[in-house]
Amino acid sequence: MSLKSLALLSLLALPVTALADWQLAGEDSSVNFVSVKKSTIAETHHFKSLSGTIADDGKASLTIDLASVETNIPIRNERMQKMLFDTAQFAKATVSAQVDADKLGAMKAGQTQTVSADVTVDIHGSQQTEKAHLQVTALDGNRLLITSTAPIMVNAGNYKLLEGIEKLRQVAGLDSISPLVPVSVNLVFTK
Secondary structure, eight states: OOHHHHHHHHHHHSOHHHHOOEEEOGGGOEEEEEEEETTTEEEEEEESOEEEEEOTTSEEEEEEEGGGEEOSOHHHHHHIIIIIIOTTTOOEEEEEEEOOHHHHHHOOTTOEEEEEEEEEEEETTEEEEEEEEEEEEEETTTEEEEEESSOEEEEGGGGTOHHHHHHHHHHHTOSOBOSEEEEEEEEEEEO
16 A cells, blocks of 8 residues: 555544534624714624634634624614725625634533633724633534623724714714724634
8 A cells, every 4th residue: 555545544534623624603603893872872783794714723714794784773784884894895804813723622512711812803904903802612513612701892993994983973963983892702613
């Protein structure tokens, strides 16, 4: 038997999970953000379409379809898509980080660990690093649950979104919309 055939047989003998990246279970995951208008009125919104992976080399990525923003008010969804996110030009936002994939893969169902991570956020043509405080829990079925233990505070001014916020403020006839946006995540990955 040739060395090449032996190597191929060895790969085939590995469990499928040893060769597979972690894939985001979009239907079980959420990214929520809070907008504050008139200094005292807070409203929670989310995105309906998410995708992501954690590669075996530890490269983690999350892609957010900005046109899937859901505010529970159709005209506000449309205004956010056009005036704030400019989805015709900037359809997606991405979040990326480097993680210890071996450590994640070694977790047993029910185990939890707390992680502080620097995540790179790329939205509206601007990229910044944000600090994320996360809890990672291993679930049955080769799944991971990653949740934020504290909101990730995003300053819209760092992402060239202030002009869009001003347009939204004007069209809605509001005194103010805060540029500081708390974001929380609840992500389920399956290997």
